[in-house]
Amino acid sequence: MTRINVRVDGVTYDDDVEPRTLLVHYLREQLGKVGTVVGCDTSNCGACTVHLDGAAVKSCTVLAVQADDGEVTTIEGLAQDGSLHPMQKAFHEMHGLQCGFCTPGMIMASVDLLRENPDPSETEVREGIEGNLCRCTGYQNIVRAVQQAAGEMRGGARAPSGDGHVSPAEVDTAAAPHVAGAQS
Amino acid sequence: MTAVEDRSTEAPEREIGKARRRKEDARLITGRTTWTDNMVLPGMLHLSVVRSPVAHAKIASIDVSAAQQSPGVVAVYTGRDLAEEQGSIPCAWPVTPDMVNPGHPSVAVEEVNHVGEAVAVIVARSKVAAADAIELVDVDYDLLPPVLDMEEAVAEGAQLTHDHLESNTSYHFVFDAGEAGTGADTDQAFADADVVVSRRFVNQRLIPAFMEPRSVVVQPQGDNFTMWSATQIPHVLRVMLAMVTGVPEHKLRIIAPDVGGGFGGKLQVNPEEVIALLVARRLGKPVKWTETRSESLMTAHHGRDQIQYVDIASDREGNVKALRVRLLADMGAYLRLITPGVPALGAFMFPAIYKFPAYRFECDGVFTNKVPTDAYRGAGRPEATFAIERAMDELAVELGMDALELRRKNWIRAEEFPFTTVAGLEYDSGDYETATQQALELIGYDELREEQRRRRESNDPVQLGIGFSTFTEMCGLAPSRVLGSLSYGAGGWESASIRMLPTGKVEVVTGSTPHGQGHETAWSQLVADSLGVPFEDVEVLHGDTSVAPKGMDTYGSRSLVVGGTAVVKAADKVIAKARKVAAHLLEASEDDLEFENGRFSVRGTPGTGMGIQEIALAVFAAHNYPEDVEPSIDAEATFDPVNFSFPHGTHICAMEVDTETGMVKIRKYASVDDVGTIVNPLIVEGQMHGGLAQGIAQALYEEAVYDADGNLTTGTFVDYLVPSAADLPHFDTGNTVHPAPGNPIGAKGVGEAGCIASTPAVVNAALDAVRHLGVRDIRMPLTPERVWRALYEGGDGGDRATAGTNAYGGASTETTAGVSTDASSLGGDR
Incomplete structure (x- = not known):
């Protein structure tokens, strides 16, 4: 057993871990931080993505001992003072999730993407999150969400840059009266 | 301009049609939900499963003594220990009265029939202790040759998947429209036809690959049991587990908490669910099993896997006259919940939206030493849609007709609904012409055709192709009486x-x-x-x-x-x-x-x-x-619905093919779908996107590959290519709305549409780009290697796994199974 000292979502923990323990297993099993999930065993899916000292890591690829003296933020610590992070809000607003299993990792990776590139194009978002797999959404609404959050975080109400694609709200306009008409 | 804010009315706004943001999201975007693997109960024990490393063998002996001594291990059970109580994984769909079901023990007792089959179960105090003990179980296998190729498996004198059976054929299912009274005599129609086109298509084996690995927790309380499971079907599971294990149904409670995707892959009674229940009953302690991704890809059921022989007949003017389909459908080693029913469900959809006067369908369900197949998004209908939409393109080429014109000539016209098809289904509503027109506009069809012409004339190394899929599907499963007539074991x-x-x-x-x-x-x-x-x-x-x-x-x-x-x-x-x-x-x-x-x-x-x-x-x-x-x-x-509902749509794919590298790239993708009344346009759009991603992935990326020894060589996400955001295009989606007459909402169903429709549109597009270079077919997925081979070596690009390639794991490790078959020693391919 090895002693580690790690700060997770604002709380300091002092724990004994087996040297082979992965950070994700430490988070889930010892700290009960089950918001971070495991989706694969080859570091392909990114479902376990958290921030370690401010940068996104796949916590299945980091040993718990490597987080010693580090600061970890998980999806559970992303909202501040009871208000959602702009990325969380944008995923909700743009329907960037369905089953939600990839979502914690996807949100954490996307936040890190905007740290490096605050105004990504559609292509840059797609390439920026390619380490995170989603099986439900086909990614299109995730891309919208990341661009929406980017706009909010830059402080403007500017439309997402680059792709010129319509947002869901505009799509709704077309579909909703259509449906109402068909029903009445 | 948002619909919601602008529509001011006195009465409360109608909710149906509104793009409500989802209630579910709050717990999912904050990491505060309950996945089965999150469950922790006092005294909980953890299960791990010892799995067969070989595709086909008799179990000579199992020595569990070392595992039993391992720190933290509470118990180890072999198939023999559980044989009296484990029963067989149920199959609810005996598609023919004489269907052969070899029985499916949850833990193998005497023989193993696919790589990954459970041979022993370890129960331990911690997950790591259970995992550590796996390698301490010593199993001696007497190896048998694996059956892996369906066409070989149904040949005279083939090796047997199950040596206690007479053949590798589980069933022979026939639908003949002439005999059913819904169409003309098929053989006669072919004999009379001007033009007949025959093709063999391979609809490859896929893996559902839901993001949340399967997980099950069982808590015994006296003679009651509560099971949490990452399942699509808690109700079906409860009935089936009661029947299989003898735990009375009223003593069994099943909870599916938030479940991380399924796509049919969690429409199953899993061996591990049976095992967890039996172990909890034996030990009187709560138990948990959660699979690794590798276990999931290797042992959770797969989907598709058909070889399709399609004959299509028409006159010179392009009026279709008859359709004949023969399938070899890979069951894998066992029949799971609806394994045999998947191709049978597809049987009625091959005629699609076209007015065939005659139709005959035959399917052999074939056993092989691979993991069983079962439902995967679309279940039978994507396979049918792929075959017919590919065949229509082939017929168009043969006739020298425009592919869309041929479709238009033969599809059911809007004023003909409700329309009873040659397969006996009554299509409810729709308008294929309008959906097609909208899709053509959405993708900018004329411009793309112009660009295609320019690239052809200039011999551009990057060629452009445009592919169609004008599809329908049967949804709203299902009218119980119809299911009964198809021998399904339950209602709908x-x-x-x-x-x-x-x-x-x-x-x-x-x-x-x-x-x-x-x-x-x-x-x-x-x-x-x-x-x-x-x-x-x-x-x-x-x-x-x-x-x-x-x-x-x-x-x-x-x-x-x-x-x-x-x-x-x-x-x-x-x-x-x-x-x-x-x-x-x-x-x-x-x-x-x-x-x-x-x-x-x-x-x-x-x-x-x-x-x-x-x-x-x-x-x-x-x-x-x-x-x-x-x-x-x-x-x-x-x-209980009286009829199915029949969503339809037109999907158009524009594809760039780099003729120098074989790399394909979707340039544009547009679809216009009619899913009936739309309750929530946001959710409908999301379902379309997700379905498109999976259908496109079948065309371009995904394939479960077995080597010549029966090892799955795509057993991780490194090798099984679930597409990332960077691998997929932007989708332009639209809708027409023809409410379904069969239900008061008017909804037709949307969950599978994108997955069913998109695959042939993508392949047709790639072929349209390179047909003038002599390419007639390319096998899915359209890897650069395959496309390049089809361009420069002819044929359809061949198998993915051939000797010397990475995908062919067996070439350099021919003795992993300890047996050298003709195929493995020669580096043969699967």
């Missing part, structure tokens, strides 16, 4: 109940268990409109057999069509019951009451009235209610 109804709480809040209980589809949001919209209560006042309960005791769960694009209708019918009953109470309290005749926006009022007496939420309180207090009724306005309903 759905159940719902509505509980009106004293404070006016509403609990909606649905038997359709979601795993990402957004039922909580959509059902709230339905009930808000029906009862005239605020969207926020509705809570949707599901997924726990104690809370929602009756249900048939979620698959086959059925939830809204069948389950949503049950909800609407339950709401109708609530209103009918409330009307009696309202009449009593308002001292009016029931006939004089009108119900609008959640209020009963006396016709012609403005200002009077009573809200349905107030009535809920009145019957809770029950101080004053009519004498001839019960003091409750709660209600339940069970809906």
Whole structure:
């Protein structure tokens, strides 16, 4: 057993871990931080993505001992003072999730993407999150969400840059009266 | 311009049609939900499964003594230990009376029939202790040659997958329209036809690859058991587990908490669910099993895997005359829940939207030493759609006709609905021409054709192709009587109940268990409109057999069509019951009451009235209610559809093919789908996107590859290419709306549409780009290697796994199984 000292979502923990323990297993099993999930065993899916000292890591690829003296933020610590992070809000607003299993990792990776590139194009978002797999959404609404959050975080109400694609709200306009008409 | 804000009206806005953001999201975007693997119970033990490393062998001996001594290990069970109580994994769909079912033990007893099959179970205090002990179990296998190739498997004198069976054929299923009285004589129609095109298509084996690995927790309490499972089908699972294990149904409670995707892959009674229940019963302790991704890819059921022989006949003008389909459908080693039914379900969809006068379908279900196949998004219909949409393109080429023109000439016209097809199905509604026109506009068709011409004329190394898929599918599974006529073991109804709480809040209980589809949001919209209560006042309960005791769960694009209708019918009953109470309290005749926006009022007496939420309180207090009724306005309903619903759409793909590298790239993708009434456009759009991603992935990326020894060489996400955001294009999606006449909502189902439609559009597009270079077919997935080979070596690009390639794991490790077969020593391919 090895002693580690790690700060997770604002709380300091002092724990004994087996040297082979992965950070994700430490988070889930010892700290009960089950918001971070495991989706694969080859570091392909990114479902376990958290921030370690401010940068996104796949916590299945980091040993718990490597987080010693580090600061970890998980999806559970992303909202501040009871208000959602702009990325969380944008995923909700743009329907960037369905089953939600990839979502914690996807949100954490996307936040890190905007740290490096605050105004990504559609292509840059797609390439920026390619380490995170989603099986439900086909990614299109995730891309919208990341661009929406980017706009909010830059402080403007500017439309997402680059792709010129319509947002869901505009799509709704077309579909909703259509449906109402068909029903009445 | 947002629809929601601009439409100001006096009455409360209709919820149906509104892009409500999902209620489910709050817990999912904050990491505060319950996945099965999150469950921790006092004294919980952990299971790991020892799995066969070989595809086919007799189990000579198993020595578990070292594992039993391993620190933290509580017990180790072999198949022999569990043989008396484990029964067989059930198969609910005997498609023919003489179908052969070899039986499917949860833990192998005498022989193993695919790599990854369970041979022993370890129970330990911790997950790591259970995992550590796996390699301490010593199993001696007497190896047998594996059966891996379907065409070889059905040949005379083939090796047997199960040596106690007479052949590798499980069943031979036939639908003949001539015999059924729904069409002309097929052989005669072919004999009389001007043009016949025959093709062999391979619809490769896929893996559903839901993001949340399967997981199960069982807690025994006396003689009761509670099981949490990452399943699509808690209700079906409860019935089946009771039948298989003898645990009485009323002593078994199944809970599907939030479930991380399924796509048919969690429509199963898993061996590990049986094992967990048996171990919990033996030890009287809670147990948990959660799979690794490698276990999931290797042992959770696969999908598709058909070899399709298609003959299509027409006259010179392009009027289709007959269709004949013969399938070899890979069952894998065993029959799971609906393994044999998947190709049979597809049988009726090969004629698609075209007016074939004659049709014959034959299918052999074939055993091989691979993991069983079963439902995967579309289940039979993507395979059918692929075959017919590819065949229509082939026929167009043969006739020298435009591919779209050939389709238009033969499809059912809008004014012909309802239309009974040659397969005997009655298509409900639609307009293929309008959907097609809209899709052509959406993609900018004329410009793309012009660009294609330019690239061809200039011999551009990057060629452009345009591919179509004008598809329909059968959804809303399913009319119970029809399922009965197809020998399915259950019905297709759905159940719902509505509980009106004293404070006016509403609990909606649905038997359709979601795993990402957004039922909580959509059902709230339905009930808000029906009862005239605020969207926020509705809570949707599901997924726990104690809370929602009756249900048939979620698959086959059925939830809204069948389950949503049950909800609407339950709401109708609530209103009918409330009307009696309202009449009593308002001292009016029931006939004089009108119900609008959640209020009963006396016709012609403005200002009077009573809200349905107030009535809920009145019957809770029950101080004053009519004498001839019960003091409750709660209600339940069970809906059994009379017919399927038939969504349709036109999908168009524009594809760039780099003829120098074989790399393909989707340039544009547009689809216009008719899924009937749209309750929530946001959810519908999301379902389309996700379906498109999976259908495109079949065309371009995904394939479960077995080497010549029967090892799955795509057993991780490194090798099994679930596409990332960077691998997929932007989708331009649209809708036409022809409400389904078969249910009061008018919904047709959307969950599978994108997945069913897109695959042939993509392949047709790639072929359209390179057909002038002599390429007639390219096998899926269209890897650069395959495309390049098809361009420069002819043929269809061949198997993915050939000797010396990475995908062919067996070439350099021919002795992993300890047997050298002709194929493995020669580096043969699968």
